[in-house]
Amino acid sequence: MRRKWWYKAFAGCFWGLFCLSILFPIRLLAEDSRTKNVRIMFLIDTSPAMGNSFGPMIAFLKGFLKEIGVPGDRIGITPITASPQSIGEVSLTSQEDLSKIFNLLDSIQPRPEEANYRAALEISRQFFRKYYQREDDVVFTILIMGTSGGNRTHSTEAQLQRYLQYSVVEDHPGWKLVILSEQTGEKARQATQEYARFLLSRQHQP
Known part of the structure; x- marks a missing residue:
């Protein structure tokens, strides 16, 4: 007995x-997937709508990257201005590279002009396409956008609607963190959503 x-x-x-x-x-798959590298494009909203939230947003994104970045990841940074232009791309190989990215983020300042989201998103698409055929070890292409949490015009919402349909959006005081993927196909979108949630859960760990 x-x-x-x-x-x-x-x-x-x-x-x-x-x-x-x-x-x-999903959590286990997300952890396993981090054995491969990602391409990340940071889009930073510099419009007046950001107000006093701009500084806290930059600080959060720096901490976010410090938490999730691993050697081999490639990071692009584009301020969302009236005429957006990429200000740099960095491959993470050392602590010095992380410092370069932080310096680029710190160099971005708010501007007294409306943000052209469509042009900024097109820059991110070009960034993703450029490495699509060249890096077989890259499993995800992710866009991380810090943007105003205030009211937007109808035209702006129309520009963003198609992209935000498959995104993960997290509200912060005065601004929003948007994570989405350039990859196509329903399975790829679902995988990116789950991976984005995993990244957010990592960021929230004490």
Whole structure:
């Protein structure tokens, strides 16, 4: 009888762990996927609508990158101005590269002009396409956009609607963090959504 009791206890623990592994597969897949590199484009909203939220947004994005970046990732940075232009691309290989990215982020300043989101998003698309055929080890292409949480015009919303349909949006005081992928196909979009949630969960860990 004792042997049978221990057998049942062991079997119960085994099936309990098995069920947990079924309930939480996405987290495990996200961790495994980080063995490959990603391309990340930071789009930074510099419009007057950012107000006093601009500084906290830059600080958050620096901490975000410090948490999620691994050697081999490639980072692009584009301020969203009236006439957006990329201000740099950096491949993460050392702490010095991370400092270069931080300096680029610190160099961005708010501007007294409306942001051209469509042009900025087109720059990010070009960034993704440029490396699409050249880096087989890259599993995700991710756009991280810090943008105003205030009211936008109808035309601006129309510009963003197609991109935000498959994105993960997180609200912060006065601004929003938007994570989305350039990859096409429903499975790719779903995988990117789950990966983005994983990145956010990592950022929120103490």
